[in-house]
Amino acid sequence: MNQDYSKFGEKFTRYSGITQLMDDLGKANHSDDENIIMLGGGNPALIPEAHDIFVSELKALIDNNEVDQMLSRYDGPKGSEVFVRVLVEMLNTNYDWHLDEGNVAITNGSQSSFFSLFNLFAGEMPDGSKRKVLLPIAPEYIGYADQGLSADMFVSVKPKIHELDDQQFKYQIDFDKLEQTLKQEDIGIICISRPTNPTGNVITDDELAQLDNIAQANNIPLIVDNAYGQPFPGAIYTDATLSWNDNTILCLSLSKLGLPGVRTGIVIANHATIEAMSRVSGILTLAPSSVGPALVTRLVKSQEIMRLANDVIKPFYQNKATIAQQIFYDVFGGTSAKLHKLEGAFFMWIWFPDLKMTSEELYQQLKAKGVYIIPGHNFFIGMDNTWPHQHQCIRINYAKDETTLRKGLEVIYNEVSL
Ligand SMILES: Cc1ncc(COP(=O)(O)O)c(C=O)c1O
Numbered sequence: 488m489n490q491d492y493s494k495f496g497e498k499f500t501r502y503s504g505i506t507q508l509m510d511d512l513g514k515a516n517h518s519d520d521e522n523i524i525m526l527g528g529g530n531p532a533l534i535p536e537a538h539d540i541f542v543s544e545l546k547a548l549i550d551n552n553e554v555d556q557m558l559s560r561y562d563g564p565k566g567s568e569v570f571v572r573v574l575v576e577m578l579n580t581n582y583d584w585h586l587d588e589g590n591v592a593i594t595n596g597s598q599s600s601f602f603s604l605f606n607l608f609a610g611e612m613p614d615g616s617k618r619k620v621l622l623p624i625a626p627e628y629i630g631y632a633d634q635g636l637s638a639d640m641f642v643s644v645k646p647k648i649h650e651l652d653d654q655q656f657k658y659q660i661d662f663d664k665l666e667q668t669l670k671q672e673d674i675g676i677i678c679i680s681r682p683t684n685p686t687g688n689v690i691t692d693d694e695l696a697q698l699d700n701i702a703q704a705n706n707i708p709l710i711v712d713n714a715y716g717q718p719f720p721g722a723i724y725t726d727a728t729l730s731w732n733d734n735t736i737l738c739l740s741l742s743k744l745g746l747p748g749v750r751t752g753i754v755i756a757n758h759a760t761i762e763a764m765s766r767v768s769g770i771l772t773l774a775p776s777s778v779g780p781a782l783v784t785r786l787v788k789s790q791e792i793m794r795l796a797n798d799v800i801k802p803f804y805q806n807k808a809t810i811a812q813q814i815f816y817d818v819f820g821g822t823s824a825k826l827h828k829l830e831g832a833f834f835m836w837i838w839f840p841d842l843k844m845t846s847e848e849l850y851q852q853l854k855a856k857g858v859y860i861i862p863g864h865n866f867f868i869g870m871d872n873t874w875p876h877q878h879q880c881i882r883i884n885y886a887k888d889e890t891t892l893r894k895g896l897e898v899i900y901n902e903v904s905l
Contacts, residue, residue: 495636505629505865508850515859524895525887527859529684530747531720532807532833532886536799537745540791544782557781564769565761566593570780573788574753581718581793584731586755592764593775594752597714597740601678602634603767604710604736604754609675610637618675619869621668621707623660623698626836626866626880628684628712641869642672648876654819656838657828658686660694662701669705677702680712682723682831685866685882687808689716689830692728703734708760710736715832720744721796722804723831733757741779743832744792744800751779804833804886811835811885811892818896824903833886836863838879839903845878849902858898 492500512527548554556567565571571591578586594600609618622631622643635641644665646658668674679698682689690698695711702709715722717729720743731737739753752775754764768775786792808829815826815835827836842849846862853860863880864872881899885892 498636498638499633501633503633505632508861508865511854512859515857520857522857524858524891524898526883526885526892526895527861528884529834530884530886531743531745532803534745534799534803537795540786540795541746541782544785547785548781553781557777560777561774562593562777562780563765564772564774565591565765566775567777567780567784570784570787573784577787577790577793578718578755580790582729582731589758589761590755592754592756592761592768593780594754594764594768595772595775596742596750597712597738597752598630598634599750599771600738600752600754600764601631601710601712603764603771604738604760605631605634605640605676605678606636607760607763607767608708609640610635612675616673618673621665621672621674621677622869623665623677623679624658624683624688624690625868625870626658626683626685626863627678627868628680629861629865629868631678632865632868642668642674643867643869644668645870645874650825651828654816654822654825655828656825657830658683658688660690660698662697665701669701674705674707676708676710678710678712680714681727682715684715684832685834685861685863686827686836687829687832687834688827689723689725689727692726692730695730699730699732699735703732708734708736708756710738712738714738714740715743717796719792719796720800720804722801722833724801724805724808725830727831731755736760741783744796746779746782749779749782750776751783807833807885807887810889811883814889814893814896818893818900822900833884835883835885837881837883837899838876839881840879842879842903846881847878849881849899852902853899856898856902858895860895860899 515523571588575586605620609620611617619642624646625643647661649657649659737755741751823841825838846864850862861882864877867877
């Protein structure tokens with residue numbers, strides 16, 4: 488590319504490691520090679536029962552002549568008013584938050600919610616100072632990494648590693664380090680995914696409450712990214728309470744419910760933040776897509792979406808988690824490999840403390856054998872590269888059939904030769 492681009496152009500056209508990785512995964516996904524074992528990517532599983540419900544909702548919209556709302560009219564910049572109304576009703580029925588319609592904005596997927604939110608609160612401020620996005624725990628969702636309009640917009644906190652029985656471990660937020668970081672850096676917004684992609688970690692209610700207190704004491708908004716969490720798709724296997732207050736920005740999405748193609752994100756925040764999101768959205772997109780909201784409005788109004796999450800989606804992924812854990816023990820039992828406690832989402836995060844190569848080298852070797860995983864170093868956003876642990880982990884999507892997962896783990900076992 489020999490064109491003169493702006494700073495924006497240079498930043499957003501950079502061929503980053505993760506772009507290369509996504510290219511690899513895309514090619515592998517579209518390859519005819521039946522021997523490819525795809526354990527990378529973040530695609531949700533196609534759950535037949537959920538899929539049938541979405542298709543029948545679509546048919547009902549067509550049969551009842553309601554499809555025009557979905558296809559032929561712009562919504563306002565904040566998204567479908569009807570959908571926002573029923574969502575507010577549903578949330579107020581289930582949680583004691585007292586929301587009104589000014590607390591909710593629809594976007595074209597969480598990814599675009601983060602772009603607006605990060606760049607509203609961090610980056611270059613009107614007085615020339617620079618603020619950062621603070622990620623309280625690393626590893627964190629790779630999709631945050633390159634979203635800043637300014638350079639160096641992220642800082643993350645190295646976690647504590649809590650070693651558990653049965654070759655398991657769990658990351659915990661290091662609150663002392665977090666407080667130090669808050670003193671050293673000018674932070675504009677804090678963001679955490681719950682469950683966390685890539686680890687399947689679910690920070691506890693106590694950790695979240697502590698984070699919330701710190702955020703409020705420092706007057707910094709706290710984003711809680713619930714893409715895999717409550718109220719939908721509900722892929723959380725520990726006791727975790729969904730909370731919200733005026734300083735919290737909850738980001739929800741229809742993607743992991745099984746609708747990544749409709750690109751619908753939902754932001755729940757105080758009025759000023761929602762108004763700001765709406766103005767940004769008007770400039771960037773005129774209006775968010777109407778497809779997702781129209782498709783699920785009836786499900787939200789009747790609260791069937793909660794039953795779908797609790798009775799179909801969650802048990803589906805929880806069962807996959809149980810199987811994945813068993814396969815991990817079958818393949819890696821008795822070795823030094825460790826599994827992050829599977830508390831939510833649909834990823835296995837495996838740590839090889841004795842790995843004799845970097846996770847990137849392991850990725851390349853596995854790719855040559857047709858097995859695709861995500862090397863872990865990509866998820867340590869906003870921290871320097873000096874912690875060996877960063878190069879000893881891999882992420883695996885276990886929303887697969889059992890045979891594929893087992894075969895993939897066996898190839899990995901042979902490659903890491905523990
Ligand atoms: C933690 C997390 N948040 C957000 C997203 C993005 O979701 P969306 O499809 O709504 O943009 C993903 C996608 O994989 C994710 O893993």
